Amino acid sequence: DAKTTQPTSMDCAEGRAANLPCNHSTISGNEYVYWYRQIHSQGPQYIIHGLKNNETNEMASLIITEDRKSSTLILPHATLRDTAVYYCIVRVEQTGANNLFFGTGTRLTVIP
Amino acid sequence: NAGVMQNPRHLVRRRGQEARLRCSPMKGHSHVYWYRQLPEEGLKFMVYLQKENIIDESGMPKERFSAEFPKEGPSILRIQQVVRGDSAAYFCASSPPDGYYEQYFGPGTRLTVT
Numbered sequence: 272d273a274k275t276t277q278p279t280s281m282d283c284a285e286g287r288a289a290n291l292p293c294n295h296s297t298i299s300g301n302e303y304v305y306w307y308r309q310i311h312s313q314g315p316q317y318i319i320h321g322l323k324n325n326e327t328n329e330m331a332s333l334i335i336t337e338d339r340k341s342s343t344l345i346l347p348h349a350t351l352r353d354t355a356v357y358y359c360i361v362r363v364e365q366t367g368a369n370n371l372f373f374g375t376g377t378r379l380t381v382i383p
Numbered sequence: 384n385a386g387v388m389q390n391p392r393h394l395v396r397r398r399g400q401e402a403r404l405r406c407s408p409m410k411g412h413s414h415v416y417w418y419r420q421l422p423e424e425g426l427k428f429m430v431y432l433q434k435e436n437i438i439d440e441s442g443m444p445k446e447r448f449s450a451e452f453p454k455e456g457p458s459i460l461r462i463q464q465v466v467r468g469d470s471a472a473y474f475c476a477s478s479p480p481d482g483y484y485e486q487y488f489g490p491g492t493r494l495t496v497t
Binding site: 305 | 424425426427431441472476485488489491
């Protein structure tokens with residue numbers, strides 16, 4: 272079962288930052304937070320992951336609260352191509368426990 | 384580098400026929416995962432394989448479904464005697480041998496059972 276809670280949908284104006292929240296209040300000390308997105312029925316695309324420190328890459332930033340019970344994915348300058356369903360997933364990094372549990376995600380719509 | 388490849392992209396089968404879905408992982412990847420996505424739902428894990436081994440099949444239906452990842456060639460997801468409820472998008476993902484981290488997904492195979 273998914274261990275995360277996300278809003279069902281969000282809108283964001285094109286060019287603005289999109290901030291997607293995720294609650295994972297039961298996260299364990301050895302579980303990472305992962306974000307994937309799925310654009311219109313394509314295969315999911317990896318975005319970013321982190322354990323406790325904030326992370327940034329060319330796609331997005333991940334802000335994890337100090338108690339690790341929630342996180343926020345930030346798309347700094349949303350474009351129309353960022354319209355997708357965004358999945359927040361927690362998982363342990365160990366052999367044999369590699370499957371991803373996808374919940375219902377957040378449907379982000381970027382508005383022109 | 385070529386990404387994860389799946390074929391066919393679309394597959395139509397009549398009830399009772401067999402469906403074979405193929406997945407070629409990214410070059411150098413030896414871990415393969417299969418997921419199923421029913422209409423308007425999130426992806427559900429089915430099975431995790433390494434070369435010639437099934438590591439975790441906890442998400443596979445007990446009957447009619449099987450998967451393999453031979454030493455040579457693509458991974459195969461096989462569905463025998465398909466029923467309408469098997470209509471879904473089936474996604475394959477792969478990861479490198481030392482990487483438990485991100486999984487790279489293919490474009491999926493959309494199975495329609497008529």
